[in-house]
Amino acid sequence: MVKIRSFLHPYRMPMAIALSLMLIELAVELIHPLLMAKIIDEGIVNKDLHVVLLWGGVMLGISLLAFASGIINSFYASHVSQSFGFDIRKQLFEKVQRFSFEQLSRFPTSSLITRMTNDITQLQNTLFMGLRIMLRAPLLVIGAVIMSFIVNPLLASVFVFVIPMIILTLIWIMRKGSALFNKVQAKLDFVNGVLRENLVGMRLIKAYVRRDHEIKRFTKATDELRDKTITTLRLIETSMPVLLFVMNIAILVILWFGHAQVVNGNIQVGEVVALVNYGLRVTSALSMFSFIVMFLSRSRASAARISEVLHIEEKYEAAENKCKITDGKVSFEHVSFTYPGTKEVVLKDISFTAPAGSTIAIMGGTGSGKSSLFQLLPRLYDVNDGDIFIDGIAIAEMDSKSLRRQIGYVPQEAILFTGTVKENISWGKEDASLAEIIEATKAAQIHETIEKLPHQYETKIGQKGVNLSGGQKQRLSVARALVRKPKLLLLDDSTSALDVKTERKLLEALRNYSCTTLLITQKVSTAQQADKILLLDDGILIAEGTHEQLLKTSPLYGKICQSQMMEEVRHVKATN
Numbered sequence: 019m020v021k022i023r024s025f026l027h028p029y030r031m032p033m034a035i036a037l038s039l040m041l042i043e044l045a046v047e048l049i050h051p052l053l054m055a056k057i058i059d060e061g062i063v064n065k066d067l068h069v070v071l072l073w074g075g076v077m078l079g080i081s082l083l084a085f086a087s088g089i090i091n092s093f094y095a096s097h098v099s100q101s102f103g104f105d106i107r108k109q110l111f112e113k114v115q116r117f118s119f120e121q122l123s124r125f126p127t128s129s130l131i132t133r134m135t136n137d138i139t140q141l142q143n144t145l146f147m148g149l150r151i152m153l154r155a156p157l158l159v160i161g162a163v164i165m166s167f168i169v170n171p172l173l174a175s176v177f178v179f180v181i182p183m184i185i186l187t188l189i190w191i192m193r194k195g196s197a198l199f200n201k202v203q204a205k206l207d208f209v210n211g212v213l214r215e216n217l218v219g220m221r222l223i224k225a226y227v228r229r230d231h232e233i234k235r236f237t238k239a240t241d242e243l244r245d246k247t248i249t250t251l252r253l254i255e256t257s258m259p260v261l262l263f264v265m266n267i268a269i270l271v272i273l274w275f276g277h278a279q280v281v282n283g284n285i286q287v288g289e290v291v292a293l294v295n296y297g298l299r300v301t302s303a304l305s306m307f308s309f310i311v312m313f314l315s316r317s318r319a320s321a322a323r324i325s326e327v328l329h330i331e332e333k334y335e336a337a338e339n340k341c342k343i344t345d346g347k348v349s350f351e352h353v354s355f356t357y358p359g360t361k362e363v364v365l366k367d368i369s370f371t372a373p374a375g376s377t378i379a380i381m382g383g384t385g386s387g388k389s390s391l392f393q394l395l396p397r398l399y400d401v402n403d404g405d406i407f408i409d410g411i412a413i414a415e416m417d418s419k420s421l422r423r424q425i426g427y428v429p430q431e432a433i434l435f436t437g438t439v440k441e442n443i444s445w446g447k448e449d450a451s452l453a454e455i456i457e458a459t460k461a462a463q464i465h466e467t468i469e470k471l472p473h474q475y476e477t478k479i480g481q482k483g484v485n486l487s488g489g490q491k492q493r494l495s496v497a498r499a500l501v502r503k504p505k506l507l508l509l510d511d512s513t514s515a516l517d518v519k520t521e522r523k524l525l526e527a528l529r530n531y532s533c534t535t536l537l538i539t540q541k542v543s544t545a546q547q548a549d550k551i552l553l554l555d556d557g558i559l560i561a562e563g564t565h566e567q568l569l570k571t572s573p574l575y576g577k578i579c580q581s582q583m584m585e586e587v588r589h590v591k592a593t594n
């Protein structure tokens with residue numbers, strides 16, 4: 019929570035101005051009943067029009083002052099609350115960008131989205147309300163009680179019994195409300211999660227005709243959110259009328275006692291009117307409390323959720339160990355790896371060398387650890403045992419940012435961003451010239467396709483590349499990696515959607531890049547073109563060698579080749 023409060027520091031001055039203006043409004047509100055008592059007792063009772071006009075004029079003047087203060091206060095309140103929300107959102111976003119994969123996996127994506135949107139909006143609204151009415155309501159209560167004592171201590175003593183009871187009840191409601199609102203926000207996370215999955219997977223839902231099922235799932239999630247919200251609001255809304263009832267009784271007691279005192283000639287009518295007026299102002303402040311308690315409880319829950327993300331300790335890496343990959347020779351020495359927070363060892367004692375400029379194919383069944391092995395090279399995860407060397411330097415000693423900048427990594431799923439073709443490719447190298455981009459797209463065998471697009475390199479790519487085929491997306495992702503001219507290229511099944519001819523051309527073009535290429539593939543036809551094949555099985559490197567060598571030494575590789583050949587024969591027969 020301390021962290022959230024620190025976001026207010028830059029706005030101390032405008033907040034102080036807003037609060038001072040609010041105090042002017044408050045003072046005017048508290049002086050009003052006093053002036054009213056004067057007009058009644060000195061003007062109306064004594065039939066003195068001059069007094070009525072004089073104090074009436076003063077009342078009008080200070081009302082105008084309060085009106086102007088209110089408008090300027092609103093201006094400052096919206097400026098401060100919006101800027102405060104903007105700052106938190108920016109810092110939260112930057113923080114999440116710096117998270118490691120392990121830290122990122124602690125929060126579901128939908129929860130991070132809710133925290134960056136809805137939770138911050140809650141805090142903004144609360145701050146706005148805080149500067150407008152939140153402080154005004156309790157101060158109005160305190161001020162009204164003090165003024166009542168100044169006017170008539172005997173009648174004002176009624177408030178001493180009632181107000182502490184009301185304050186204790188409000189504290190209880192707020193505590194309970196915070197816990198309930200925490201649950202409401204968690205339900206909102208879930209609704210956002212279902213919504214996100216549905217929007218992203220819309221094609222799959224339609225293809226599998228799962229619309230009704232998904233509507234039911236979404237309805238269940240929103241029903242739960244609605245029920246939790248209603249329970250929470252009910253707690254607050256039912257407590258408020260009880261508090262107002264208690265206050266109304268207090269006003270009745272003042273009227274009853276006041277009447278007796280006026281009849282006995284101990285006090286004047288104006289004093290009773292002023293006290294009733296102060297009582298009514300306390301009642302109106304209390305009705306504001308239902309909103310205040312709601313906002314405060316909700317924002318307490320939201321602040322805790324935002325703080326949880328902001329408080330995560332970042333692992334700062336020493337920036338001085340900048341590395342320069344010169345040749346791209348890769349060696350794994352007895353590498354073992356387990357994902358953080360899990361027990362399963364996904365890579366077991368892996369050792370191999372990829373000479374500089376060589377092409378190494380990595381094969382193995384699904385879940386055998388191929389992608390995990392790739393993620394270790396740019397240090398998306400760190401090894402648990404053993405060492406990985408590039409050009410003879412242990413990557414554990416290298417600054418991960420500078421290491422990543424020199425690796426061309428094409429993940430299994432081709433990810434594109436909304437923007438032009440050119441922007442998507444220069445994502446790999448911000449200052450890439452058009453000539454460099456074209457060189458990369460030619461090598462990735464996608465230049466000719468881009469030339470046929472309506473606006474060539476300036477053609478807009480839809481969200482996630484919806485207007486491109488799977489193979490086109492893969493080749494654009496390869497071009498994005500090549501534009502960096504990396505010394506080490508990692509292709510995670512990135513040519514799976516290409517036909518044999520295009521794939522062959524692409525692999526041949528890669529030879530001109532004189533980079534070490536590690537490529538994961540399921541196809542023997544692709545692996546055959548590599549200088550060496552690594553065969554993984556359940557996280558263990560069970561065989562290593564050229565296609566011909568493995569045919570002789572590895573029964574598993576033999577089986578893979580046989581099954582793919584049979585598949586091809588079946589395919590040829592079927593097409594004939």
Ligand SMILES: Nc1ncnc2c1ncn2[C@@H]1O[C@H](COP(=O)(O)OP(=O)(O)OP(=O)(O)O)[C@@H](O)[C@H]1O
Nearest residue numbers: 357360364382383384385386387388389390391430
């Ligand atoms: N982020 C993760 N957290 C925990 N375990 C993971 C994670 N990613 C993968 N695994 C586990 O690691 C093992 C190896 O997965 P990996 O993705 O490396 O296999 P793969 O050989 O690339 O499979 P595929 O060919 O299906 O892509 C699997 O058992 C998988 O469940």
